[in-house]
Amino acid sequence: MRYEIGAEPQAFYLCHCTECQRHTSSAFGMSLRCDPATVTVTGAMKTISRMSESGTRRFGDFCPECGVRIQHRSENDPSRLNIKAGTLDDTSWLVPAGHIWISSKQPYVVIGEEELAYPQQPEDKTAAIKERWRMMLDAGDA
Known part of the structure; x- marks a missing residue:
């Protein structure tokens, strides 16, 4: 399973919610916001559906081979x-906005005083982000 993003992403930010901490087994989730019309997936993904704390149905899409979470979206x-x-082939250019x-x-x-938080x-x-x-x-900073 592979994916390709055919347009410049809309934003890159870090989410520190407890849900992202659980999903990533880390301190935060790295979200690269994209227009879904520009993302092409080759192969099938497995989708998990759940209700968020806000009452919104959320979908998590995973690689069925290795179980890695590829993307998430809201109903x-x-x-x-x-x-x-973190699933990108090259993450070296990412700097959170x-x-x-x-x-x-x-x-x-630690989040710097000059960072949006x-x-x-x-x-x-996330308009400001x-x-x-x-x-x-x-x-040229990202």
Whole structure:
């Protein structure tokens, strides 16, 4: 199973919610927001469906061969798709444009004062993070 992103991602950010910590067995999840119309998957994925704390149905798509989580999405917003950035062939260019759910971040994770950080999910659904990502790309910082 492989995937290809056919357009520039909309944003890259780190999510520190307890759900992402569980899914990744790490301190945070790395989310690369993409337009789902630009992502092509070769092969089949296995999908798990669950209800989030907010009452939204969420879908996690996994490689059926190795079990790695490839992406996640929400039933209520089909225009949003988050690729789990650790699955990219090359992650060396990734620099997060922001952090969400820092209210549940691990105490040893240090977020700089100049970084965008939100206690929970931002009301604007990551618009400021997308804008910062665009500025970073334009400046060659991501």
